[in-house]
Amino acid sequence: MQWRSNSQRSFLGNIKLYFQTEEDKFPSRKKNPTPPEIVEVEDSPGPVKKIIKARKIRLNGKDQGQYLVRFKNKKSYKDKWLAEEAIPDVDLHLMRFRASRRTEQSHQ
Known part of the structure; x- marks a missing residue:
């Protein structure tokens, strides 16, 4: 058996196999678990x-x-991560957020 150099071994160790995820070809394959639920507006601790x-x-x-x-x-x-639909007055807050990001980038 021929040994590979350290660089070859570490490179080969980083390669991940690709598996096609079509359900008809792999009916016994389990699906990914569902991610946790997003916090709703009712759970928010007050106005944004x-x-x-x-x-x-x-x-x-x-x-x-x-x-x-x-x-x-x-x-x-x-602070909480919320979906766009869960934020009251989302248009106003997004406009301010994007404007603040533009001014931060222009000062750099």
């Missing part, structure tokens, strides 16, 4: 002060935008 960050997650095979929201009169540890 501002949007701090944005991210995209994959939920049920679709990309979904989420926003880290800070609430009025609450500390930063109470």
Whole structure:
């Protein structure tokens, strides 16, 4: 048996196998577990002060935008990730969030 160099072994160890996920070809294959539920508006601790960050997650095979929201009169540890649909007055808050990101980028 021929031994490979360390660089070859480490490279081969990083390769992941590709498996096709068509259900008719692999009926016994289990699907990915469902992701945790997104927090609803009823669970929010009050009115929204501002949007701090944005991210995209994959939920049920679709990309979904989420926003880290800070609430009025609450500390930063109470910030929550909410879906766009769950944020009251989302258009106003998104407009302010995007404007603040543009000004931050122009000052760099």
